Amino acid sequence: MKTQHVIITGASKGIGLCLAQLLQGQGAVVSNLSRNAGPVGQHFACDMTNAPARGFLAAINANGPPDIVVLNAGITEPGLISTIDLQSFRNQMEVNFFAAVEITREAVKTMQPGSRLVFMGSGAAYVGIQGHSAYCASKFALRGFAESMRGELKPKGISVSIAYPPNTDTQMLVDELASLSLETRAITTAAKTFSANDVAVKLLRGIDKNRFEIPIGLEMRLLGRFHSVFKPVIFKVMDRMARKA
Numbered sequence: 001m002k003t004q005h006v007i008i009t010g011a012s013k014g015i016g017l018c019l020a021q022l023l024q025g026q027g028a029v030v031s032n033l034s035r036n037a038g039p040v041g042q043h044f045a046c047d048m049t050n051a052p053a054r055g056f057l058a059a060i061n062a063n064g065p066p067d068i069v070v071l072n073a074g075i076t077e078p079g080l081i082s083t084i085d086l087q088s089f090r091n092q093m094e095v096n097f098f099a100a101v102e103i104t105r106e107a108v109k110t111m112q113p114g115s116r117l118v119f120m121g122s123g124a125a126y127v128g129i130q131g132h133s134a135y136c137a138s139k140f141a142l143r144g145f146a147e148s149m150r151g152e153l154k155p156k157g158i159s160v161s162i163a164y165p166p167n168t169d170t171q172m173l174v175d176e177l178a179s180l181s182l183e184t185r186a187i188t189t190a191a192k193t194f195s196a197n198d199v200a201v202k203l204l205r206g207i208d209k210n211r212f213e214i215p216i217g218l219e220m221r222l223l224g225r226f227h228s229v230f231k232p233v234i235f236k237v238m239d240r241m242a243r244k245a
Contacts, residue, residue, distance in 0.1 A: 007031045007059050007066045009046065009103070010073030012038030014170035015120070018200035019070060031059035031066070034073065048073050048099035049091070053106045065110040068207070070118040071100040076135045076176050078184060089134040096138035101145060113157025116207060119146040121162045123191070123220055126227040127234055130242065131184030150212055163203050163214040164224060167193040186245035187238050191219055 006023050010016040011032035020030045020040040030041030033055040037043035042062065046055025060066070075095045077088045100119060107117060124132055125139035146162040153160055167173060167188065177185065199216050206214030215221040227234065 005029045005031065005063045005066045006068045006070065007033060007056065007107075008041070008070040008072055009033045009048065009052070009099070011041055011070075012036050012043075014172060015165065015168060015196045015199050015203075016070070016072040018197045019072065019203065022200055022204060023068075028067075029063050031063055033059060048095040051102075052099040053102050056103050056106050060110055065112055066107070066115065067112075068116045068118065069103070069107050069111070070120070071103060072118075072120045073099065074120060074122075074172075076132070076172065078131050078135070078176055078180050079133075080131055080181055081133055084134060089137070092134045092138045093141070096135070097141045097145070100142060104145075104149065108153060108156065108158065111156075111158050114159075115157075116159040116161060117149065117153065118203075118207065119143075119160070119162040121146070121164045123164060123166060123223055125164065126223050129184065129187060129238070131181045132188075159210060159212075161207060161212055161214055163199075163206065163216065164220045165194070165199045165203075165216045166220050167191050168199050169193055169195050182245040183242035186241040190241060192217065 006028045008016050008020055008030065011020040011030065012034040017038050017040060020032060024030045024040055032038050032041040032043045033046035035047060044055040044058045046052050073095060075092055077092060079088060104117065119142055121143055122139045124136045125143040128136045143162060146160060150160040194217060202216045203214055213224060215224045
């Protein structure tokens with residue numbers, strides 16, 4: 001992959017950091033939009049809940065229009081509807097969805113034909129999971145937005161991708177598992193866990209192949225292709241796991 005400038009939100013750790021390492025190793029100039037500086041790339045302070053486009057514009061002023069924008073930053077705050085508060089819904093929608101919308105609105109003003117916009121989805125964008133209602137809602141919204149952008153930006157020569165990573169061995173997953181209900185833990189831990197570097201490598205491979213949907217791993221590929229057809233079966237399996245828990 002030959003790129004000059006890549007902007008990644010949340011590149012100080014996890015999948016974002018691995019992407020930054022791989023891309024910088026290929027000679028790209030990497031701008032990291034996050035609250036905290038990471039070990040790779042040029043850091044631009046960016047709060048996804050407070051005018052995230054400011055950090056994006058600062059990166060453009062410093063390094064020029066991006067060849068690739070990866071909207072990777074995200075949070076999850078699990079909880080059953082009986083215990084999760086409304087602010088948690090707002091937090092996850094703000095970071096996982098509205099920040100991506102705000103940055104996209106600025107990005108399309110400067111991105112040139114041949115550039116690419118990448119959204120970080122999730123298996124939770126395909127199927128609602130009990131105990132993850134807020135997170136699923138935010139990722140369902142992001143998926144719809146990415147699909148809309150695919151067609152809307154095509155005449156401008158801007159390609160769009162949305163990645164669907166599985167469970168990934170990051171601090172975010174560790175924190176998530178610590179706060180899950182027994183039912184949600186039984187459902188989510190049944191899936192295979194990938195390393196952040198494996199996810200990043202497969203994501204870049206999908207970008208190289210100019211794919212719109214980039215499912216990571218067999219489970220995400222099957223879920224992406226058949227989730228609507230087999231959703232009744234998926235629900236039965238998840239319900240059985242929850243009952244056993």
